[in-house]
Amino acid sequence: MRWILHSAIFLFLTALTLVGGLAWLAAVWTGRKALGFPLIYGCLWLLTVWTAPLAGREPLPCFGDTLRMQSPFYCVTLRHFVDQEMAQVATRAAGAIKAQYPDTVTLALDGGFAFTGLPLLPHLSHDDGEKLDLAFYYTDQQGVYLSGKTRSPLGYFAFESLDTENCPAAWPTLRWDFRWAQGLFPKRPLEPNRTRALIVALEGDARVGKLFVEPPLAQRLGVSGDKIRFQGCRAARHDDHIHVQL
Template identity: 55%
Template sequence: MRIALHALLILALTLLTQLGGIAWLLALRFRHRLLTFGLAYAILWSLALLIAPVMGRTPLPCFGEPLRMQSPAYCVLMRNYVSPELAAVARDAATQMTVTHPGTVTLALDGGFPFLDGMPLLPHLSHSDGKKLDFAFYYQGDGGYLPGQTRSPIGYWAFELGDETTCRPVWLTGRWNLRWLQSVWPDRTLEPNRTAALTRLFLADARVSKVFLEPPLATQLGLVGSKLRFQGCRGARHDDHIHIQL
């Protein structure tokens, strides 16, 4: 039973962070496992920063402006790695947003792991090659635009469309409605001008091949284009974030 529990923990840490399972496996050889795990993970995390760029992945910034990860947790979990070309797309778009909409802070969400094409970044169906990246929506309150703030603490699952409008219920789907969560989020509304402007930058960028956004929301924002796609009824909803890919 103990071996099975350790195996499950190694699997969970690997799926969540890619290298966390290795850190726990190393920690099993020592008496103070949690302390050893933390130290091993910190070493592997630091090595990833150094080695991943050599192997074609670069980390997006955890702090700063005009572009950063929505939460430091994405960096701690090593889910902020993308290809250099995609990192350039993100930086260029964030910089342009500060030109057209001064004071804008653009927040990235899940990108990819530092190593190995083909390893899934759960719960996503893609994000396995460093060529996909999600962005948080921009939000506003009573006083206007709220720089660097989202409705949910992770940037996901704060849906804009309410009840299901695009797909009929199907089995084995990642299209979660999470209605019970919606009332928990702060009372902030989508900032449509910035959200539409960022999406248009991606649609106009020749390096970007597809942009996923829920069709009714795209219509509300006045967005059109051949790159604008619907991810399908088994994929996660995209009325809480923007997905782009090279």
């Protein structure tokens, strides 16, 4: 029974953080899980951040007022790595928005793990450092930009519209909409100018290959271009964040 539990914890922590499963096994082996796990995980965390450049990955900033991870969760779980080119793309786009709107901080969501291997679940494609999700910008009820804030705790799943017109009944699908949770998120309208400017900046970068934005949202924002695509009905919806890939 015990090994089933430990295997489940190992799988969960590996899927969540890549090295967390190893830290758990090592902590179980020492016989002092409560003390061992945070200590071992902390060491593996440092080792990962130090050695990621050898695998061509770098961590996006956890702090900063131009571009930073949306939540400490992404840094703690080591989900904030991208390859150098993607880091440059994100930094440049965030800088462009900051130049237009000086109070703006651009928030990054899931990037990838530090080493090639597992995809970053639940995303199927975030496996090579060339994909990154970015949060929308939001305002308060009066339309004033809220610096560094999203609607949902991790920046995902607060959808702009639950219109099903695009995808009537695709199955199987990852197009979940968490309808039950939508009322729990604070009412913060999307800030269209900054969000549009971010999409335009990314679209205009020659290194970017594709951007996923839900078509009704792209229409509402007035953005279009060959790189701005609909991800299809079987993949996660993209009216809660922007997906960019090289």
